[in-house]
Amino acid sequence: MTDFGTVPNRTAATMAREAAGRALADADLRAVDVGMVFLANAFAGTMHGQESVRGQAWLDGTELAGVPLVNIENACAGGSSALALARTAVAAGDVETALVVGTEQLSHADRRRAVRAMIGAMAQDRLPELRREFGLDDDSSPFMHVYARYADEYAASSGATAEDFARVAAKNRAHGAANPRAQVREAISVEQVMAGRPVVGALTVPMCAPIGDGAAAVVVSSAPSPRSVELRSCVVGAGVRGRAEQVVADTAKRAFHRAGVAPGDVDVVEVHDAASPAELIALEQLGLAEHGEAVALVRAGKTGIGGSVPTNPSGGLISRGHPLGATGAAQIVELVEQLRGESGTRQVDGARVAVAENAGGYLGPEPAAVTVSVLVR
Known part of the structure; x- marks a missing residue:
C-alpha cells in the first residue's frame, strides 16, 4: 500500500x-x-x-x-x-x-466536494427523509450523525460511555503512531480525545476517521509461495432497509463457516472504525465478544497489541486513514503482514488466524454493504 x-x-x-x-x-x-x-x-x-x-x-x-x-x-x-x-x-x-x-x-480544492460525494453513498430518493431524520441542512454529510446514533443506542444497551469511545480512539492512535504508512501518527490520551472538538452527540474529532488519499x-x-497467506473466505453481505442491524453478524457467520474456523480462533482483527464506537459494535457483531462485553475488553486494555483480542493494530480507519476504495484492501495488507510476522513494533505475537470487517454506505439502520474476510497462516 x-x-x-x-x-x-x-x-x-x-x-x-x-x-x-x-x-x-x-x-x-x-x-x-x-x-x-x-x-x-x-x-x-x-x-x-x-x-x-x-x-x-x-x-x-x-x-x-x-x-x-x-x-x-x-x-x-x-x-x-x-x-x-x-x-x-x-x-x-x-x-x-x-x-x-x-x-x-x-x-x-473544493473541500465540500468530498461531503457531497459521501452523500452519494445513501439512497438519493430518500435524502429529504434522511435529512429530516438527522436534522441536517442540504450541505451536510449524515454519516457522523449515523455513527452518533449507533453510539447512543449501543451506550443505552451496554453501559458504554463517551470515555469508552475515547479509549478506543486513544488505543488506535497509539497503534497508528507505530505505523509508518498511517495518515495520523500522533498518540494522544483519553483525556485529549474527550477534549477534542465536538462533532455530534458523544463524538469528538479524534473519534472520527479523517478524509484522506491512498x-x-x-x-x-492459486499458486502460493512460501510467504503466502491463505484467504479462507471473503463473504459479501447486503443490508436491508428498515431491518434491525444484523448484516455484519450474518455475514460473519457465513465467513467463519466457510473458513472452517470459529471466532474464538481469531488472533488479530481489523474492523471498520469510521467512528470509534463502531469498533466495539463490530467486535460483538463478529462474535469476538458477547453483547456488552467489548466495553469490558477495551477498559481492561485487551483490544490493544498484547491483549487477548488485538484490534486494529494498523491504527484502524481513525489513524491509518480511510480513503474509501482502498480501505478494505489496506485491512488485508495489514493482516497479511501480521500473519507473516512482519509488523515490527505493531506485531501480534504468534498470530495465525485473522479477520477483517469492512462496511460501506447506509440504508438505515443497516450499512448497505459489508464484507468479512478470514485469513489463515
Whole structure:
C-alpha cells in the first residue's frame, strides 16, 4: 500500500500504480503473470469527473494495460468486495492470479466536494427523509450523525460511555503512531480525545476517521509461495432497509463457516472504525465478544497489541486513514503482514488466524454493504 494521508499532489492513478507495483514485487510477479485486475474506487466521478472506465484509464501506459479489468464501486466496502470477486475468479479456475487494487483521492480544492460525494453513498430518493431524520441542512454529510446514533443506542444497551469511545480512539492512535504508512501518527490520551472538538452527540474529532488519499493492492493466486497467506473466505453481505442491524453478524457467520474456523480462533482483527464506537459494535457483531462485553475488553486494555483480542493494530480507519476504495484492501495488507510476522513494533505475537470487517454506505439502520474476510497462516 501507499502511505495514506492528504496528498493533493498525487492522483488516484499514480497511487494505484504504486500500490499495484508494490504488491507484484512483494509476490515476486510481473504484470504478465496477472490474469485479471479488480479495481475499487468510490468517488472519482464526483471528485474528479472520472465516472467510468477508471481502472482502464488509470493503468493505461503501464504493463497492466490490456489485462482484463473490472471496476468495482461498493462505497467504503469496495476494496474488500474487489477481493471477494478476485477470490471467486481464482477459485473458479478462470485465472491463476488476480490483482486487487483499491484507490481513492478525496483531496480537492473544493473541500465540500468530498461531503457531497459521501452523500452519494445513501439512497438519493430518500435524502429529504434522511435529512429530516438527522436534522441536517442540504450541505451536510449524515454519516457522523449515523455513527452518533449507533453510539447512543449501543451506550443505552451496554453501559458504554463517551470515555469508552475515547479509549478506543486513544488505543488506535497509539497503534497508528507505530505505523509508518498511517495518515495520523500522533498518540494522544483519553483525556485529549474527550477534549477534542465536538462533532455530534458523544463524538469528538479524534473519534472520527479523517478524509484522506491512498491506495492498497493485494495479489490473489492459486499458486502460493512460501510467504503466502491463505484467504479462507471473503463473504459479501447486503443490508436491508428498515431491518434491525444484523448484516455484519450474518455475514460473519457465513465467513467463519466457510473458513472452517470459529471466532474464538481469531488472533488479530481489523474492523471498520469510521467512528470509534463502531469498533466495539463490530467486535460483538463478529462474535469476538458477547453483547456488552467489548466495553469490558477495551477498559481492561485487551483490544490493544498484547491483549487477548488485538484490534486494529494498523491504527484502524481513525489513524491509518480511510480513503474509501482502498480501505478494505489496506485491512488485508495489514493482516497479511501480521500473519507473516512482519509488523515490527505493531506485531501480534504468534498470530495465525485473522479477520477483517469492512462496511460501506447506509440504508438505515443497516450499512448497505459489508464484507468479512478470514485469513489463515
